[in-house]
Amino acid sequence: MTECCGIPMTFETLSERLRVVAVRALAFCKERYGSNGVKIEEGIDDAIMWRPSFYLKVGKFKLIAVEVEDNLYPGSLKGAAHDISHYDFPIAVYQACTLEAYLGDPNHKNINLLKNHGFGIITVDEDGNAVIQHSCVPLAQHISPDSFERAISKLSPKMKVAFRSAYAVYQTSETQGLQDAGQIIEAILTSIADQAVKKGDLTASSSGGALANRIDNMYGAQPLAGHRAALGGAREFVQEFRNTASHPAKSAKQAAEKIRKCREGFLDAINIASKLRALAKAKGYTIKLHVG
Structure with missing residues (x-):
């Protein structure tokens, strides 16, 4: 390997300045994540x-890939997002750039686009830090903040708080985030069952036992017959999210599939919560949801 100005000539397609960024960013990533499977x-x-x-x-089933470029959010990343999201190996993608380029982005327009579309950002300053x-x-796990806020827009204030907490967890652990979202759905269903008993729409004996049985009992109750679509969706979700969350991945393909299912399940939970809220409003129920 040859050198130029003390910089290894590894990234020969890049300018001298961007070679420095690439070398420093690579060294940083190797120190942070290890050197397993490094490809240049x-x-x-x-x-x-x-x-x-x-x-x-990184670990058994994750890749971290980096695009070194001072042109923020280049077309190469925009075009790759779909392929990466559907690839059978989870891939997190960063753009590495000079600190100058990062700070020079007017109103952080392109920086915000990168973030909103699921890309991370690494900067390298003039001292090589x-x-x-x-x-x-x-990328397969990513739910943008804008998409999330639109999804929860029809929920009650307490539901929004609960899902925002679950979303924060989802950002670091898709499995735990889905579990937290599932617990919100369980709490909503429990509250609806309690309210149905108080209103005389469900017998007390039908509101106890396993959650799946309670949902089935509400589904079969004549006063709730007009809301079977919402209850049926909740029943299917409860079964599916528990299966998704409880099965560890044994291969990269399974890990990628699980991530996609967790993302789908998390968004489904929000949609189901909205439908259950509509059920409660139609029946005059007050959903009591304890947050935190």
């Missing part, structure tokens, strides 16, 4: 057209 300027797979500046393996400005999860 190589494609990840034929299914992904994008070729990152470098990537490495690399810093993660914004961390990220695998």
Whole structure:
């Protein structure tokens, strides 16, 4: 390996300044995540057209791939997002750039686009210090803050607080985040069952026992017959999210599938909560949801 100005000529397609960024960003990532499976300027797979500046393996079932570029949110990343999200190996993607480029983005317009679309950002200053400005999860897991806020817009204030807490957890652990969302649905269903008993729409004996049985009893209750779609969806969700959360992945493909299912399940939970809230409003029930 040759050197130029003390910088290894590894990233030969980059300018001298960006080679410094690439070398420092790579050293930073290796120190932070280890050196397992490091590849430089190589494609990840034929299914992904994008070729990152470098990537490495983290743990058994995750890749971190980095695009070194001062042009914030380049077309190469925009085009790669779909392929990466559907690839059978979880991949988190960062753009590494100079600190100058990061600070020079007017109103952080492109920075915000990167973040909102699920990409992380690493900067390297003039002294070669690399810093993660914004961390990220695998693209298949990403739910943008804007999408999340739109999804919860029809929920009650307490439901919004509860789901925001679950969303914060989801950002670092998709499995635990889904479990937290599932617990919100369980709490809503329990409250609806209690209210149905108070209103005489459900017998006291039908409101106890396992959650699945309580949902079935509400589904079969004549006063709730007009809301069977919401209750049926809740029943299906409770069964599915428990299966998803309880089965550990044994391969990269299973890990990718699980992440996608967790994302789908988390968004489903919000949708079901909205439908259950509509049920409660139609029946005059007050949902008591304890947050925290």
